[in-house]
Amino acid sequence: MSTKSTSLYQKAAAALLAVYAGAAGAVTDLPGGPAVMQLNLDNPATRIASEQIWLHWVVMGICAVIAVIVFGAMFYAILKHRKSVGHQAQELPEPLWVEIGWTLVPFLIVVGMALPATKVMVAMKDTTNSDLTVKVTGYQWKWGYDYLRGEGEGLKYISTLDTAQRQMADNGTPAAQLPNDYLLKVDNPLVVPVDKKIRIITTANDVIHSFMVPAFGIKQDAIPGFVRDTWFRADKVGTYYGQCTELCGKEHAFMPIVVKVLSQADYSKWVVAEQKKAAALADDPNKVWAMPDLMVRGEKVYDSTCIACHQANGKGGGPIKPLDGSAKVLGCKALQMHVVLEGQNGAMPSWKQLSDTDLAAVVTFTKNHWSNKTGQIVQPAEFVAARAGKFPECSGSDAAAPAGATK
Amino acid sequence: MSAVLHPTDAHGHHNEGHHHDHHPKPAGWRRWVYATNHKDIGTLYLLFSFCMLLVGGALAMLIRAELFQPGLQLMNPEMFNQLTTMHGLIMVFGAIMPAFVGVANWMIPLQIGASDMAFARMNNFSFWIMIPAAILLVSGFFMPGGAPAAGWTLYAPLTLQMGPSMDAGIFAMHLLGASSIMGSINIIVTILNMRAPGMTLMKMPMFCWTWLITAYLLIATMPVLAGAITMTLTDRHFGTTFFNPAGGGDPVMYQHIFWFFGHPEVYIMILPAFGIVSQVIPAFSRKKLFGYASMVYATASIAILSMIVWAHHMFATGMPVTGQLFFMYATMLISVPTGVKVFNWIATMWKGSMTFESAMLFAVGFLFVFTIGGFSGVILALSPIDIQLHGTYYVVAHFHYVLVAGSLFALFAGFYYWCPKWTGVMYNETRGKIHFWWSMISFNVAFFPMHFLGLAGMPRRYADYPVQFTDFNMLASIGAFAFGLAQVYFFFCVVIPAMRGKGAPVKVNNPWQDPDGKGAEGLEWEVACPAPFHTFENPPKLDATATKIIA
Numbered sequence: 001m002s003t004k005s006t007s008l009y010q011k012a013a014a015a016l017l018a019v020y021a022g023a024a025g026a027v028t029d030l031p032g033g034p035a036v037m038q039l040n041l042d043n044p045a046t047r048i049a050s051e052q053i054w055l056h057w058v059v060m061g062i063c064a065v066i067a068v069i070v071f072g073a074m075f076y077a078i079l080k081h082r083k084s085v086g087h088q089a090q091e092l093p094e095p096l097w098v099e100i101g102w103t104l105v106p107f108l109i110v111v112g113m114a115l116p117a118t119k120v121m122v123a124m125k126d127t128t129n130s131d132l133t134v135k136v137t138g139y140q141w142k143w144g145y146d147y148l149r150g151e152g153e154g155l156k157y158i159s160t161l162d163t164a165q166r167q168m169a170d171n172g173t174p175a176a177q178l179p180n181d182y183l184l185k186v187d188n189p190l191v192v193p194v195d196k197k198i199r200i201i202t203t204a205n206d207v208i209h210s211f212m213v214p215a216f217g218i219k220q221d222a223i224p225g226f227v228r229d230t231w232f233r234a235d236k237v238g239t240y241y242g243q244c245t246e247l248c249g250k251e252h253a254f255m256p257i258v259v260k261v262l263s264q265a266d267y268s269k270w271v272v273a274e275q276k277k278a279a280a281l282a283d284d285p286n287k288v289w290a291m292p293d294l295m296v297r298g299e300k301v302y303d304s305t306c307i308a309c310h311q312a313n314g315k316g317g318g319p320i321k322p323l324d325g326s327a328k329v330l331g332c333k334a335l336q337m338h339v340v341l342e343g344q345n346g347a348m349p350s351w352k353q354l355s356d357t358d359l360a361a362v363v364t365f366t367k368n369h370w371s372n373k374t375g376q377i378v379q380p381a382e383f384v385a386a387r388a389g390k391f392p393e394c395s396g397s398d399a400a401a402p403a404g405a406t407k
Numbered sequence: 408m409s410a411v412l413h414p415t416d417a418h419g420h421h422n423e424g425h426h427h428d429h430h431p432k433p434a435g436w437r438r439w440v441y442a443t444n445h446k447d448i449g450t451l452y453l454l455f456s457f458c459m460l461l462v463g464g465a466l467a468m469l470i471r472a473e474l475f476q477p478g479l480q481l482m483n484p485e486m487f488n489q490l491t492t493m494h495g496l497i498m499v500f501g502a503i504m505p506a507f508v509g510v511a512n513w514m515i516p517l518q519i520g521a522s523d524m525a526f527a528r529m530n531n532f533s534f535w536i537m538i539p540a541a542i543l544l545v546s547g548f549f550m551p552g553g554a555p556a557a558g559w560t561l562y563a564p565l566t567l568q569m570g571p572s573m574d575a576g577i578f579a580m581h582l583l584g585a586s587s588i589m590g591s592i593n594i595i596v597t598i599l600n601m602r603a604p605g606m607t608l609m610k611m612p613m614f615c616w617t618w619l620i621t622a623y624l625l626i627a628t629m630p631v632l633a634g635a636i637t638m639t640l641t642d643r644h645f646g647t648t649f650f651n652p653a654g655g656g657d658p659v660m661y662q663h664i665f666w667f668f669g670h671p672e673v674y675i676m677i678l679p680a681f682g683i684v685s686q687v688i689p690a691f692s693r694k695k696l697f698g699y700a701s702m703v704y705a706t707a708s709i710a711i712l713s714m715i716v717w718a719h720h721m722f723a724t725g726m727p728v729t730g731q732l733f734f735m736y737a738t739m740l741i742s743v744p745t746g747v748k749v750f751n752w753i754a755t756m757w758k759g760s761m762t763f764e765s766a767m768l769f770a771v772g773f774l775f776v777f778t779i780g781g782f783s784g785v786i787l788a789l790s791p792i793d794i795q796l797h798g799t800y801y802v803v804a805h806f807h808y809v810l811v812a813g814s815l816f817a818l819f820a821g822f823y824y825w826c827p828k829w830t831g832v833m834y835n836e837t838r839g840k841i842h843f844w845w846s847m848i849s850f851n852v853a854f855f856p857m858h859f860l861g862l863a864g865m866p867r868r869y870a871d872y873p874v875q876f877t878d879f880n881m882l883a884s885i886g887a888f889a890f891g892l893a894q895v896y897f898f899f900c901v902v903i904p905a906m907r908g909k910g911a912p913v914k915v916n917n918p919w920q921d922p923d924g925k926g927a928e929g930l931e932w933e934v935a936c937p938a939p940f941h942t943f944e945n946p947p948k949l950d951a952t953a954t955k956i957i958a
Binding site: 027029035036038039049052056059106107113117121174179182218219223225226229250251253 | 728
């Protein structure tokens with residue numbers, strides 16, 4: 001039995017190694033992110049991260065010395081004090097100083113490790129006097145960045161994993177064909193200036209997320225209903241990668257963090273460009289849209305916001321309700337507007353952080369895509385009114401919804 | 408004859424005639440369903456926990472298969488989260504905890520010279536309540552929306568998004584918790600009231616000591632878990648908002664309550680392991696346990712300290728700096744009494760006359776690998792470093808080093824050590840050694856690379872990962888498959904044959920004793936192998952060391 005299992009295991013291992021040989025090769029280190037066969041913490045890009053690495057080396061050193069002594073004694077005894085070499089058992093005296101000694105010495109070592117750790121910890125917690133404050137909001141499953149104070153104040157945007165990469169994951173694409181920044185590429189990275197103290201305020205919209213950038217030595221949970229903060233001062237220009245580190249549901253592995261650190265000049269240029277773009281993009285919520293334009297816009301919003309749960313075919317799955325053929329989608333406008341603004345049953349979050357135009361577009365899109373052919377158009381102005389509490393009334397023509405639409 | 412499937416010589420070799428049964432014991436299924444005998448119940452517990460180990464292990468194999476390479480090949484991420492959650496819950500509450508209760512049931516009355524556990528019927532109830540609990544827990548996979556997928560820690564508010572299986576899981580954990588509390592009451596009362604005359608507390612075997620302290624920890628903390636999950640339940644269904652910020656609740660409060668249970672829980676799972684190792688190492692070193700009193704004090708210190716370190720699981724939630732520092736210092740202090748235990752074990756081996764039967768191999772393997780888990784624990788205790796490593800594979804590596812190589816290896820050591828007492832036959836030593844080396848090597852292949860993944864920043868509970876993490880994940884998966892197979896081998900080639908009575912019959916009371924009298928000590932080795940159905944019906948008279956019966 002044993003030999004049979006072993007040989008099976010060897011065959012399996014050989015097969016796995018063959019797959020492995022095919023998989024490796026194309027992958028190289030990602031600067032600012034993980035390296036191939038990385039053995040230690042990321043290359044530091046902040047003073048705090050350097051201190052953490054130094055502390056880690058110190059403690060590793062102490063542990064290594066203790067390990068050599070403890071395991072040395074253990075293996076010496078195993079080799080020499082065994083019956084097969086004729087060693088006779090001898091009871092040892094048990095003087096009190098032995099027990100006191102090996103209580104006190106580890107205690108002193110522990111105190112010795114705690115002192116430098118305390119110093120680093122206190123520095124990590126000092127979030128005062130920041131040059132730039134950015135609020136980071138965790139959503140299921142994307143990150144929102146709001147520039148609260150400092151250069152760039154007022155900028156806000158959402159950062160999402162590259163849709164093509166998410167598709168690669170679903171397709172089970174072989175490792176050899178995956179890009180080097182697989183699962184680490186986003187549409188809108190967080191952009192900050194170099195050598196400036198950046199204070200990150202975290203919160204969340206739905207469940208707990210965690211904002212981590214290893215190269216900066218930061219990790220801070222983003223907790224719904226509460227704010228917490230951390231800080232970093234990047235000392236090198238570059239792009240740095242992190243991922244969500246608190247289980248937040250289905251797409252937990254698919255909400256990366258990308259931080260671009262720019263020189264002060266480049267950062268100022270970026271801020272100006274972004275502010276112009278934001279001004280140009282700002283939609284007039286009173287504009288009356290035509291159906292085809294709203295459908296195009298709606299599809300974009302759907303693909304970046306809704307598709308992760310409701311799927312491209314609008315059928316959802318498991319606890320996720322289908323949109324295609326849904327009574328609420330087919331029913332009068334107010335039904336679906338309530339759902340997107342307020343969420344539903346704890347599973348569908350509220351999407352009130354989207355703009356009125358985006359909301360109107362995506363609702364119109366879902367009402368007129370797949371087999372849904374309601375012909376209804378929801379205008380941004382209707383969302384403006386809805387936010388003020390005035391939803392469109394369910395008139396006769398609208399309310400062609402099947403029975404049970406209020407379900 | 409309790410752990411023998413087909414007892415052929417139920418009254419074969421009794422050394423003490425007055426231990427014969429004078430009333431018929433129930434046979435067939437009634438023997439097990441109506442069981443009140445501590446040995447039968449111990450056997451039930453051990454078999455149950457092994458089943459759960461295989462179920463939880465199967466889930467782990469699926470997890471490692473999905474993580475063998477990047478991309479989602481086998482399942483969607485929701486399914487993956489269900490697997491990690493259920494793997495954790497099943498292993499903690501279904502495999503490790505009941506296994507130690509099983510060993511306690513078997514060994515504590517035998518070690519202290521008691522006739523049975525104090526509350527025999529409650530003992531029956533505390534076992535059988537676990538069966539519906541396990542069914543409820545596992546059946547989550549077949550409920551709408553699938554099994555709970557919020558991680559074994561069941562953090563709010565993610566739990567509020569789960570389907571009906573979450574409620575089933577909460578109810579299952581209530582039942583398992585009730586079972587644990589009943590088991591603990593039974594153990595405490597048995598140890599405090601039913602020791603044979605002359606067995607003072609400070610002469611008690613270490614396994615009884617560690618379990619006595621563990622039982623107090625269980626009684627102190629299981630109700631806290633029950634509170635946390637009940638609050639989750641009312642948040643889900645009755646509109647309370649304990650953990651829902653929309654109603655003024657606090658999600659972080661859940662974590663505080665959970666870890667107030669959760670940290671003592673990890674010591675609940677390791678202290679009895681310390682106890683087993685403290686029995687096995689002296690037996691095969693042919694010496695007394697070095698520093699017995701300091702071992703007792705160290706165990707008690709660990710238990711007390713374990714109640715004030717819970718928030719080291721929460722450094723990334725953002726506590727005030729004083730909180731971070733307090734929990735860092737308290738956590739680092741735990742390494743002191745734990746270190747004392749390791750030093751005492753090595754001092755016990757020092758100048759011994761060691762032999763390396765399977766039990767000793769697993770005990771020494773425990774000592775080696777558990778200590779590595781201790782080192783990674785000290786590193787994690789330092790909160791500046793923990794900020795980097797929290798929520799990454801480093802933590803996964805750390806707790807598998809202490810829970811698999813710690814608790815599980817100690818359970819294996821206990822199995823090999825007491826197998827002759829349980830079954831009356833000697834297990835196959837070659838197979839035991841294969842089991843050890845196979846487990847030891849594959850365990851390290853599976854879990855050591857996870858330290859590197861964690862240092863490089865790979866988060867845990869990820870269904871998919873950046874390509875740079877591929878190599879170590881493949882290695883870990885290969886090790887994990889091998890480790891899983893090793894346990895199947897153990898069950899079919901070691902456990903089943905022993906239970907069927909295959910193997911050399913043990914004719915003596917103490918198979919672990921040399922002719923010169925050195926080796927295993929304790930009252931369990933004063934009765935026949937296998938232990939008769941009833942033992943110590945009359946309190947035995949003990950010698951001064953309380954390890955031998957003199958009349």
